[in-house]
Amino acid sequence: MLPSACLVTSKPQIEQPRQTAPFLVPASADPDAREFIKLEGDSPITLFADVVSEDGDRAVLSALYLDYGRQNPDLPDWPYTLAIQGNTFAAGTLADGPRRIHQTFIPSIYSVEPGCHTLTLVVSHEFEQVTSERYCPSSLADSSQITWYLLKCSAPGNCPTIDLASEKQKCPVATVACPPKGGPGASIASPGDAGAP
DSSP: OOOOOOOOOSOOOOOOOOOOOOEEEEEEEESOTTSEEEEOSSOOEEEEEEEEOOOTTOOEEEEEEESTTSOOSSOTTOSSSEEEEEEEEOOOOGGGOOEEEEEEEOTTTSOOOSEEEEEEEEEESOEEEEETTEEEESOGGGEEEEEEEEEEOSSTTOOOOOOHHHHHTTSOOOOEEOOSTTSOOEEOSSOOSEEOO
């Protein structure tokens, strides 16, 4: 006697992976985000980091901020001194593993006062220019950041030896952040070197 069998006629439902926020891996930062970058002249500074995400069909976008989290005294709508629209990176998946991204800061184009500053690389699937005076991720939940410390020297060859602990105390403290979509600037309790802005 032959055993009975079932015939499956329907196709199995394969669930598509859910899109995730792009995440910048802090340990992948190059230069090392725990060290100061000395800026003695006008040589470009290229920042590298790995991003991991499930993007669906949406590209990963980047932006670079000078002194992100610091209220601009001249433009109250800016939670930074300067925002530079960055690069577009092809959509990927978590299965792809970390993907290397980069963005370059060119001091000869953007004036930087001597002293301590921060350079913050932010990635998201969408940025919005709410007004001509603000450029931020459309959703803070769909973003990630890494911050580097930058020491602008008063002149080439006139850059002091850096004591990390004391020098970071002279850096601007992050007190504001990019707002929710279409909203006013948000206050934050303290700065962070990686994670969502």
